[in-house]
Amino acid sequence: xxxxxxxxxxxxxxxxxxxxxxxxIAVAVQLIGSAKLNVGIxxxxxxxxxxxxxxxxxxxxxxxxxxxxxxxxxxxALVGVAVMLLVARLAFNIxxxxxxxxxxxxxxxxxxxxxxxxxxxxxxxxAVLLRMGKATVGATFSLDREPSFAMVSxxxxxxxxxYRGVLAMYxxxxxxxxxxITLLTSLVANWNIFNPLALAMGAGVGSGSMMAASxxxxxxxxxxxxxxxxxMAAVSNLITTILGVYVGLYVSLPLADRFYxxxxxxxxxxxxxxxxxxxxxxxxxxAMVEESEDAVNRDFREKFAASSVEVKLPLWLSLxxxxxxxxxxATVAAKxxxxxxxxxxxxxxxxxxxxxxxxxxxxxxxxxxxxxxIGAYASSPWFFAAEPLTKLVSSVDFLSIATVMLTLAGLSxxxxxxxxxxxxxxxxxxxxxxxxxxxLLSVVxxxxxxxxxG
Numbered sequence: 001x002x003x004x005x006x007x008x009x010x011x012x013x014x015x016x017x018x019x020x021x022x023x024x025i026a027v028a029v030q031l032i033g034s035a036k037l038n039v040g041i042x043x044x045x046x047x048x049x050x051x052x053x054x055x056x057x058x059x060x061x062x063x064x065x066x067x068x069x070x071x072x073x074x075x076x077a078l079v080g081v082a083v084m085l086l087v088a089r090l091a092f093n094i095x096x097x098x099x100x101x102x103x104x105x106x107x108x109x110x111x112x113x114x115x116x117x118x119x120x121x122x123x124x125x126x127a128v129l130l131r132m133g134k135a136t137v138g139a140t141f142s143l144d145r146e147p148s149f150a151m152v153s154x155x156x157x158x159x160x161x162x163y164r165g166v167l168a169m170y171x172x173x174x175x176x177x178x179x180x181i182t183l184l185t186s187l188v189a190n191w192n193i194f195n196p197l198a199l200a201m202g203a204g205v206g207s208g209s210m211m212a213a214s215x216x217x218x219x220x221x222x223x224x225x226x227x228x229x230x231x232m233a234a235v236s237n238l239i240t241t242i243l244g245v246y247v248g249l250y251v252s253l254p255l256a257d258r259f260y261x262x263x264x265x266x267x268x269x270x271x272x273x274x275x276x277x278x279x280x281x282x283x284x285x286x287a288m289v290e291e292s293e294d295a296v297n298r299d300f301r302e303k304f305a306a307s308s309v310e311v312k313l314p315l316w317l318s319l320x321x322x323x324x325x326x327x328x329x330a331t332v333a334a335k336x337x338x339x340x341x342x343x344x345x346x347x348x349x350x351x352x353x354x355x356x357x358x359x360x361x362x363x364x365x366x367x368x369x370x371x372x373x374i375g376a377y378a379s380s381p382w383f384f385a386a387e388p389l390t391k392l393v394s395s396v397d398f399l400s401i402a403t404v405m406l407t408l409a410g411l412s413x414x415x416x417x418x419x420x421x422x423x424x425x426x427x428x429x430x431x432x433x434x435x436x437x438x439x440l441l442s443v444v445x446x447x448x449x450x451x452x453x454g
Contacts, residue, residue, distance in 0.1 A: 003354070010311050016091055018071045018078070018411060019321045025055045025408045030332040030400065034220070047216050049403040050182050050221070056410020061417055069415055073311040076412035080183040081318040081352070082405035083208045085326065087142070087368050088351045089401055090234035091375020092393040097231030098380055110449045111201045116444025117241045119143060122437035123430050128263045130426045138165025139430060141256035142172060142248050143205055143438055150169040151248050172431040178213040178406055181205070181435055185214040189221035194447050196222040200229040202443035204236025207407060212402040214439070227233075228282070230398060240373055319349055325404045344396035347389060351375055377406045 029051035037046070056075075119140050127136040135293045138152050138161070148166050156162040181203075189199055196218055203214035215233040263270045323345055330345075331337045355371035362370075377383055379390045 002030065005288045008320075010171060011036055011314070012153040012317060014074050014311075014320060015078075015317055018074045018408075019325065020050070020058065022056070022075070022407050022411060023325050023406070024077075025059070025411075026052055026325055026329045026404050027332055029055060030329045030403055034091070047086060047182065047213070047220075047399065049216070049399060049406045052403045052407035053178055053410040055414050056407045058410075060411050060414030067148055067414055070311065072412045072415045074313065075408045077311045077313045078123075079405060079412060081313075081315075082322055083403070084332060084352045084355065084367060084371060084409060085322060085348055086208055086212060086398070086401045086405055088348045088355075088371050088375055089232070089393065089396060089398045090230055091351070091372045092379040092390055093227050093230035094234055094261065094372065094376035094384070095231075095379025095381075095386060098227050098376070106449060108238070109199070111236070111442045111446035112239055114202070114440075114445045115143075115205055115236075115438050117252055117255070118437035118439075120252055120259060123434040124256055124259055125263060127426070127430045128260065130430065131427050132165070132430065134260070135165030135168060136353075137236035137253070137256045137260050138162035138167075139169040140165070140434060141205065141253045143169070143177075143434060148248065149238060155249075155253065168427045169431060169434065171206065172427050173210075175438035176431065177207060177435060178209045178409075179431060181210045181439060182213040182217055184436060184439060186217035186220065188443070189218050192221075194443055196225045196229055196448055197232050198443050198446035198450055200232035201236045201446040202439045203233040203393060204238070204240050205438050205442075206237060206240040208237070209402070209406055210435075212398070212405070216399055216402065225361050234372070235345075238369070316424075319352070321347065322404065326401060329400040329403050330396050333400040334395070338395060340392055340395040344393045347393050349397065351378075363420060 029048040032051060033048060035046045038068060060072055060075075110399070119142060124136060124140040132139065132306050138148075138156070141152075150162050152160070152166045185199065188194065189196075196336055199218045199222075200215060203211050203218060205214070211233055213231055219230050222229065223415065236371075262431055326345055327341060330341050334341060351374060352367075354374060355367040358370045359365060359367035379386050379393075384391075
């Protein structure tokens with residue numbers, strides 16, 4: 001994202017309090033375990049990672065002993081590295097599942113249409129109906145994760161309504177995305193009408209936390225297919241992330257803009273004649289309204305910039321903290337300590353470090369792509385040490401890593417709550433429809449594609 005303040009540096013003193021807090025919450029929610037709720041039309045499973053997100057959010061917004069803004073920024077910095085650990089763990093599910101992935105190839109690519117265009121066709125008309133203005137385009141051309149900032153800023157500028165729409169959807173997705181998609185996927189998976197691989201493809205919405213939450217719900221309904229589900233979801237998510245930039249720039253963003261203009265053409269034609277009648281009966285030009293809206297938007301952007309100042313942690317400190325948190329939650333998940341968990345984390349840490357090093361050297365290929373590619377190859381039938389490495393990494397429960405990541409995410413979210421209030425209620429139904437459209441449309445396309453190609 002452009003025009004952000006330069007990252008501030010933090011050390012052990014700033015990191016230790018948030019690390020201890022995250023450890024207590026993550027271990028506690030892992031001990032609590034999952035909760036299954038029957039809602040009549042299906043069952044919903046709430047996992048420890050969702051409890052961790054909710055608990056972290058409650059701690060970050062409470063007023064009794066406020067969690068400082070710097071601590072929340074440290075938590076956000078740790079989330080960035082935790083995502084790489086999660087990707088490394090998922091990469092070891094891709095290698096063994098490569099035969100299944102190759103067989104599903106056409107379906108895997110075709111279902112991406114649902115992820116990349118579902119929001120435009122379903123969420124955009126709702127945003128127009130709710131009169132969100134030009135922010136509609138930015139809010140509905142994708143699920144609006146990090147790359148969306150650059151795309152919209154380049155096309156419309158950082159002072160545009162379209163950019164404000166991206167900010168709105170980003171905050172909404174960060175606060176509620178993982179929780180909502182867990183409930184949605186759990187409900188749909190328990191209908192037992194979709195192939196679990198189609199559901200796994202639908203889980204790859206382009207967000208690591210949302211993908212992990214969605215995949216967990218699918219695995220709960222189809223535990224025998226865990227490895228294939230995780231592998232499929234990870235690949236689908238990677239494809240969505242890679243294709244998302246290109247499709248966003250050249251397809252979905254222009255399409256959203258044209259679709260918005262089409263749906264609002266009558267309103268736009270009438271706009272020049274509109275005036276605002278003041279209390280005294282005089283007519284004020286509509287430019288006064290636009291000026292007022294610009295002032296609100298400026299205030300919104302200033303608050304976003306103030307809350308989104310980044311903190312940079314030394315890599316050794318981030319990996320050290322996440323290792324302790326990960327070992328604690330993985331031990332609880334395994335119901336006892338085992339040295340293989342330590343070995344599994346050593347492999348994952350090594351893979352993350354290698355991915356970061358190669359990304360720095362190449363400068364054009366991201367660390368996540370390096371981590372996924374190397375991890376998939378190292379666990380594939382073509383690598384000589386695939387079996388012992390995969391066995392070692394498999395001792396680390398993937399959901400325990402997701403629990404750590406979402407707990408830290410929850411602890412970082414208090415700074416974003418005022419922004420959501422500033423956005424207004426309209427982004428809530430639009431956000432819910434966006435996530436639902438991206439997931440369900442992708443699943444339906446994948447189901448038909450899998451059936452067609454066998």
